[in-house]
Structures are given as C-alpha cells and as structure tokens.
Amino acid sequence: MAGVTKKQSLWGRLTNPKYIMVYATIAIFLVIYAFGAFLYGNKGFLTVRTFVNLFIDNAYFGISAVGMTMVLITGGIDLSVGAVASLTGMFIAYGTTVLHLHPLTCIFAALVMGVGLGLLMGWVIHYLNVPPFITTLTGMFFARGVCSLISRESIDIHHPMIDALAGWKIYLMKFADGKWVRIKPIAFINFNVILFLAMILIGAFILQRTRFGRNIYAIGGNEQSAALMGLPVGRTKVLVYGFNGLCSVLAGISYALYVKSGWNLSLQGGELEVITCAVIGGTLLTGGVGYMAGTLFGVLLKSIIPALITFNGNLLSWWGKIATGLLLLLFICIQRVITASAGKR
Amino acid sequence: MTMKKTDFSGIMQSKVTWAVIAEALILLVCFLIRPDFFSISYQPSTGMLYGSLIDIVNRSAEITIISMGMTLVIALGGTDLSVGALVAVAGAIALKFLRWDVLTYTTPGDYTVYPYILVLGVPLIVCALMGLFNGFLVAKGGIQPIIATLILMVCGRGIAQILTDGKQFTTGYSPFRIIGQGSFLCLPMPIIITVIVVIAVALFTRKTAFGAFVESVGVNPSASRLSGIKAGSVILIVFMITGLLSGIAGLIYSSRIMSNDSNNAGLNFEMDAILAVVIGGTNMAGGRFSLAGTVIGSLIIRTIVTFVYYFGIVAEATMAFKALIIAVVIVLQSEPVRRYFAKRSALRQARSGGAK
Numbered sequence: 001m002a003g004v005t006k007k008q009s010l011w012g013r014l015t016n017p018k019y020i021m022v023y024a025t026i027a028i029f030l031v032i033y034a035f036g037a038f039l040y041g042n043k044g045f046l047t048v049r050t051f052v053n054l055f056i057d058n059a060y061f062g063i064s065a066v067g068m069t070m071v072l073i074t075g076g077i078d079l080s081v082g083a084v085a086s087l088t089g090m091f092i093a094y095g096t097t098v099l100h101l102h103p104l105t106c107i108f109a110a111l112v113m114g115v116g117l118g119l120l121m122g123w124v125i126h127y128l129n130v131p132p133f134i135t136t137l138t139g140m141f142f143a144r145g146v147c148s149l150i151s152r153e154s155i156d157i158h159h160p161m162i163d164a165l166a167g168w169k170i171y172l173m174k175f176a177d178g179k180w181v182r183i184k185p186i187a188f189i190n191f192n193v194i195l196f197l198a199m200i201l202i203g204a205f206i207l208q209r210t211r212f213g214r215n216i217y218a219i220g221g222n223e224q225s226a227a228l229m230g231l232p233v234g235r236t237k238v239l240v241y242g243f244n245g246l247c248s249v250l251a252g253i254s255y256a257l258y259v260k261s262g263w264n265l266s267l268q269g270g271e272l273e274v275i276t277c278a279v280i281g282g283t284l285l286t287g288g289v290g291y292m293a294g295t296l297f298g299v300l301l302k303s304i305i306p307a308l309i310t311f312n313g314n315l316l317s318w319w320g321k322i323a324t325g326l327l328l329l330l331f332i333c334i335q336r337v338i339t340a341s342a343g344k345r
Numbered sequence: 346m347t348m349k350k351t352d353f354s355g356i357m358q359s360k361v362t363w364a365v366i367a368e369a370l371i372l373l374v375c376f377l378i379r380p381d382f383f384s385i386s387y388q389p390s391t392g393m394l395y396g397s398l399i400d401i402v403n404r405s406a407e408i409t410i411i412s413m414g415m416t417l418v419i420a421l422g423g424t425d426l427s428v429g430a431l432v433a434v435a436g437a438i439a440l441k442f443l444r445w446d447v448l449t450y451t452t453p454g455d456y457t458v459y460p461y462i463l464v465l466g467v468p469l470i471v472c473a474l475m476g477l478f479n480g481f482l483v484a485k486g487g488i489q490p491i492i493a494t495l496i497l498m499v500c501g502r503g504i505a506q507i508l509t510d511g512k513q514f515t516t517g518y519s520p521f522r523i524i525g526q527g528s529f530l531c532l533p534m535p536i537i538i539t540v541i542v543v544i545a546v547a548l549f550t551r552k553t554a555f556g557a558f559v560e561s562v563g564v565n566p567s568a569s570r571l572s573g574i575k576a577g578s579v580i581l582i583v584f585m586i587t588g589l590l591s592g593i594a595g596l597i598y599s600s601r602i603m604s605n606d607s608n609n610a611g612l613n614f615e616m617d618a619i620l621a622v623v624i625g626g627t628n629m630a631g632g633r634f635s636l637a638g639t640v641i642g643s644l645i646i647r648t649i650v651t652f653v654y655y656f657g658i659v660a661e662a663t664m665a666f667k668a669l670i671i672a673v674v675i676v677l678q679s680e681p682v683r684r685y686f687a688k689r690s691a692l693r694q695a696r697s698g699g700a701k
Contacts, residue, residue, distance in 0.1 A: 077491075079616075128679040131629040133424065133491075137616050138668045138675065145665020276499060285492050318506035325500025332488055332496070340487075 021282030022294040024334055028327075029301045036304065040311040048172060049187040050307065058303040059192035060085065060255040061270070062296070065277040066203040067247025069295045070240050072278055073207075073220045075287025076125065076132035078241065081248040082270030083143035084114050086263070088252025090147050093155035093262025096162065103161050110249050117143065118245020122238035140271065147264035154263040157256060165191055166257040192254045199250065204292035206243075216240060220287030276324060277302050280331045301327065361626040361638040367674045368645045375652055382655070393528040397651060399536075405647035406535035407432070407594040407611075409640055412618040412625075413546045414476075414587030416639045419622050421563045421583055422631025423483065423490025428591040428618060430501025431475055432611025435468035435595025437505035440514040440605035442467060443521065453515040461520055469592040475501070476588015477581060484580035498615065505607035515604040525600030535597050542590065547636050556634075559583060563631030617646055624674055645674070 036045045044050060055062075064081045071078045088110040095106030117139055124135050169188040173180040207213040215236040218226040227233045256262060275285075281298025283290030305323045309315050375382040375397070385396035411428050418425045445458040457464055475497055482493035527534040550556030561569040562576045570576045591611075598610050623629060624645055625638030649670050653663045676682060 124676070124679075128676060128681055130675055130679050131623070133629065134620065134623050134675060137620065138672050140616075141664040141671070142668035145662050145668060149662045149665060272495070272499065276495070279492065279495075285489055316507065316511055318503040318511060321503030322500040322507070325496045325503065328492075328499060329496050332482075332492055333486070336486060336488060 018289075019291065020338060021289070021335060022291050022297070024331075024338075025281050025294050025297045025301060028330075029297050029304065032301065032304055032308070036308050036311065040308070043311055044185070045311055047185055047187070048183055049185045052172070052187045052189060052193070054300055054303045054307060055193045055196060056190060057258075057306075058299055059196040060251040060258060060267075061274055061277055061302070062196040062299040063199050063254055064247050064251035064270070064274045065281075065295050065299055066199045066292065067244030068274045069203065069278045069281070069283050069290050069292065070207070070216055071132075071244050072275070072283045072285055073216050073287060073290040074237055074240050075220045075223065076237070076241070077136065077275070077285070078118075078121075078139075078244050079133065079136040079271045080117065080121065080139035080143055081244065081251065081274055082267040083140040083147065084117060084245060084248035085252035085255055085270060086265075086267045087143045087147050087150075088114060088249045089256040089259075089262035089266060090150045090155075090264060091262075092162070092253070092256045093157050094150050096157055096159045097155050098151075103159050107249075107253060110252065111246065114245040114249035114252075115242050116245070118248070119238055119242040121245075122241030125241065126234045126237045144264070144268075150264070151262075152264055154261050156261045162257065162260070166260055190257075192257060195250060195254055199247065200292050200296050203295075207292060212236065212239070217288060220289070222288075273302070276328060280327055282331075282335070284335065361635055361641070363674065363677050364624050364626060364638055364641045364645065367624075367670075367677075368641055368648060371645065371648050371652060371670065375648075375655070378656065387531070391528065392531060393533060394531050397655065399533065401644060401647050401651050402536050402539075403533040404651070405643045406539045407598055408614065408617045408621055408646060409539050409643040410542045410590050410594045410597070411587070411614060412621040412639045412643050413542055413636065414583070414590040415615075415618040416622045416625070416627055416634045416636055417546075417550070417559055417583045418490065418587055419619070419627050419629055420559050420631055420634035421490070421580060422629075424615075424619055424629070425476075425479065425494045425584065425587050426491060426615045427475065427479060427494040427497035427501055428587060428594075429611035429614035429616075430498050430505070431472045431588055431591035432595035432598055432614055433502050433505040433605075433607045434475065434508070435472050435592040436599030436605040436610045437508045437607055438468040438471055439464050439521070439596055439599055440516060441508055443516045443518055444514040453517050455517045455519050457516075457518045457521070461518075464518075464521065465596065468596060469589060472592030472595065473585050473589040476585045476591070479588065480581040480584030483584065484577040502607055505605070505610075509605060509607065511607075513604055513606060517603065521600055522603060523600075525597050525602075535601075538593065538597065542593065543636065543640060546586070550636070555579070555582075560633055563634075617643075620671060621646055624671065624678075626678070645670075 039045075064085060068078060068081060088107075091110040091113070092103060092106045095101040095109070096103050121132075121135050121139050124130050125132050169190045171182045172187045172189065174183045205213075207216065215226070215231050215233075218229070218231055219233055219236060223233060255267065259266070277298040278290065278295050279285065279298070280301055281290070281294035281296070283294065283298075302324060305327070306317070306320050309317060309320050309323075372382075382397050385394050385399060387393075388395055411432075415425060415428065442459040442464045443457045444453070479490070479494050479497060482488045482496070483490050486493070523534055524538070525535060529537045550559065558569070558574050558579045561572070561574055562579050566576045591614075594614070595611065599605050621642035622634075622639050623642070625635055625640070625642030627634040627638065646667065649667050650663050653666050658666070
C-alpha cells in the first residue's frame, strides 16, 4: 500500500481518529443540550430561538476564537485579543459619536491598528525570539491603556449605518398552510451570526485547503523540522498573528454591534474565554492540533452553560465560571487519556 | 586588562544587568522631573517612614511575594495563571471568617467571629491546597502547566464569589489591619513580610539543593529523573509554594482594603508576576532562575505605575506606559539584540587588541 495514494471515502475521512476530540466536544455538547432539554424543555429550552441565541450572544467570542485557534495550532498564544476588540469598539464609538466620522473610516482605522499590532507582535515573537505570552501580554497592556486614553467612560454609538447593521435580521420561516410564516417563538439570525459562521468557514478553508494552512500545522507539529523542510516559518507565524489581529477587530465590531457602545474596560478577560473555547473545542495548547469544527462547538458548549443558568433562575451566575472550569478539567483529562493511549499504540 | 573587558561584556549580556539599568533609568527620569522624588520623611504620629521610594516597595509587596513562587514555576518551564484568582479566594475566606454571617453581625467593627488563627490559617491552607491541585495536574497528570492552572484561573473567582454569596464584607478588626497597614521598625508591614518571604525562598532554594533540582527539572525533566531527582515531588512543592505565597499576598491585599473584592482582588496579578520574572532575567523556557532579578522586575513594574500616578497621568492609561517601557526592556533583553551587543563589544575588543 505504501506509496499508493488512495482517495479515501467520505466515511473513511470522517472516522479518522485525529478528529476524535472534535467528536468528544460535539458529544458533550449534545449531552448537555439533552440535559437542558430534560430539565427545562417545558420552559422553552428546546425552541429554535434558544438555540439561535447561543450564536447571537457569543458571536464575538466565536469570531475571535477562529484566529485564536490558528495561533494556538502554531504553538503560540495571543492574550491581546480582548483588549484589541475593546479598542476597536472605542474607535467606532469615539469616532462616530465624538468626532462625527463615518463608521467605515473608524472600522478602517481599527483594521489598520489591529492587523498592524498583530503583525508587529508576530515579528517580535519570531525575529526577536520573545515568548508569545510576554509579547502579546505587552500588546494587551498597550491596547487596554490606549482604550483608557481615548475615554474612561462608556460612549454610546448612534449612527444610522451602525443602527441599520445592528438591527438587520433574517427571520427564520417555516412553510405552513401553503405560505411562509415566521416560526414561533420568533427566532432570527443577525449580521453577527453570519459573520461568525463565515469566519469559521474561512478559517476551515485556510487550515484545510491552503498551503498556508498546512504550514501552520507543520510549524505547530515541530517548528525546527518545518524550518528544515524549507517552509517559510517566519512569514507564516507573522501572518497568523496578523490574521488573529484581523479576527480581534472583527470580534470588536461584532461586540460593538451587540452592545452598541464602546467602553474601555469591556471584554476584560475575554482572551481567556476565547482560549477556553478553543481548548474545549479540542485545540491543543502545545500546538499542531486543532480544527475549526471543534472551535465552533467549543463556543457553543461554553455558551450553553450561562444559558442553562439563566433557565434555572435560582443559581448565582458565578456557578457558570465554576462549571466552565470543570468542563475545562474534563476536556483536559479526556485529551490526556487520548494522547496517552495514542502514544502507547 | 583583557580579562576585565571580557568580564564586562559578560555582565552586559546578563539579563539582570539590563533590568537594573532600566530601573535606574526610570528612577533617574523621576528624579529629574521631581527632585523631591527620593525624599523620605518620618511621621512620628504613626511611627512610619513616608516617601515615594517606600511607597513603591510597599505597593509592590503582593507582586514580589507571588513572583517568588512564579520564578520557581517558570524555572520549571511552566507558568501559573491561577495566582490572581487565589488572591481573591484568600481574601474571601479571611473575610468570611472575620464576619461569617452578615445578618447576625450587622455592622463591621473591631471583632472577629472566628479565632484570628483561623482567619489567617485557613486561607493559607486552602491556597496551598489549590496550588497542590495545580501541581498534581502537572506532575501526575502530565498536563501543560498553563492549561492546568487555567482551570483554577477560570473558576477561582467563581469559588470566591460562592464562598461569600457574591457579597462584599468589610471589617474593622485591628489585628487584621496590621498585615497591610501596620508598621514594624518604621517600615510598612508588607515590606517586612516581603523581605521575610524573599529571604525564606532564597534560603530554601540556594542553601539546600532544591534550587538546583528545580533548574535541573526545568532544563530536562527526564534526564533529571534518570539522575535520581524526583521531578514529580519538585513540581508539587513548587506549585504548593506558589499557592501559599498567593494566599499571603491575598491576605495583604484584603488587609489594605479591609474588605474582600472577589472581582478585582488580584486582577491581572498573574500577568504582572510573570512579567516581573521575565524582566528579572529568568527564561520562560525554564532552567536557571534569578530571585534577585525577579525582585527588581517587580520593582520596575511598580515604579512605572507610581511614576504615572505621581505625574498626574490618567490612572487607567498606566497600562499603555507600562507596555511601552516593558516593550523596550524586553526587546533589549531579547536574544538577537544581546547577541548584537556581544558581537559589537567583541569587535571593539578585537580592534583595541589589534592596535596594541
């Protein structure tokens, strides 16, 4: 068989053991969803609206998690995403409300800032050999400090274009009695959800179907061998951090649309939530392993916990943090068992 | 003559030297702008010394104490992200024991519901156990330290909130006030505690073989296991020490505000502590560590913050300045830049040698 390239069937590809963590994430999501349905099914947990709200309320985390997954696959980490997203919100809020600029100008400025900072951090990480943790931590301090320099108070965003974009929604319809009607209770998809799903697809395409994506996996697997094979390690790493900067800015735009304001302390600790999403989606922090499908379900899994707590109504929201921590522990143990048994084989 | 020059270039290559130079430069700038920056005055009414320098050392106490443990963790090649959350947990437990039930003891006053020994002891024990939990995941579970400690970082604040039912207690218990606001030998108590902790950790690591064990495990865990070092126990002890030190820092923090603040206590402490260690010249990849460098690193971070407060720059913007100065220090310390300086000094030496 060696040397013969055989095109695998779809089933063969899907049952590849390398996807096992992704399936574990999906399975646990389904178990928790079924658990919620069992407990709160009569309160409307099973409605399409509850499910769609998981996307709407966490789209900005998901968008950021796309870039974070790539960074983690290279074996790096980016702690600046929350602060950069927050700074994007400040750009839009301060620009439109105080400086009366067009939102697109502000978004352009934010893109230049975010991607520029990402590329700069990538350059420092690779060419100056400074640990990613420290580099991006400095980036986080910088972005957060600039947020506070712009304004220390929350600024509302009032602009026709932002209002239109934030208010734009597609109602989910069903076909009944010979015509299309809105499903009850009303559920809709907004711009954020579409952006989130689009970014997941783009991320999956980059990772699975481009040379750049394969370089990312190769670097995460073993940076030295990747360099010895002649892969452009430096360029790839710098571009990955740049792409993550882009994702942070898009997440910031999405968050600004969601809350319609900019605040210098918004999304504090957001970077860890995003990393948590990626880790419970099966991405290894040691690098080399991670899939966008896993990240998608990681985001859903992380967001279903606050939803369950809201449905319960009696629990303090702090239990959400503890539950997320336990979930993280569970996933790390599963990963550990799987990698250990793979090593034995 | 040549010998001396070689020594000098060796010093210039050392990361600790750069940290000392950076701290000296920042202090020099402070002095140039405000000549009274270095003045220290004695206040007879409180029996304490006052001044910016005292304030810097005093306020850096929590980070210095935590980063003593963090230095060891980083020397092992890991990071501990949970320290900030443990600070919040320690404060929550201490205040819980001081006030216990707000409905029965409605007003905060100079009393404690449970014996003072429990107020101090239980938070420290719980934090040490949480550190042990981190260490267990790393040593026995074989999990990367950054993920293992992410768990407690995520749920630690939740635990602190649940312990206090999401409430914020205040207290007026005077023995508790001493930890963060009292004084001893004219110096603020946190400085005294910091000095004791630094000396204790230094003695423990440098006067016993433990420091060498830590460095050896950090460089190569399997090789050190083969040479008879119990890597697992070393990891467990290091994480437990870090947990315990976070607990001490948590007591100091909550004694300063005489309250528990599960949302903000110890916020970003893990980041500051890691920065202090790295600025102090300990490599994040593990191996050799420098406790003295870490103390200077922690002082640099606090000096920047004090500098910003002192000159009336918006408090929240501190972070931007911190980032800029740290960026300069880190770039100067980075391998290529140090290699460049080493090459230049070697060239100069070769040239002067040729002239002779």
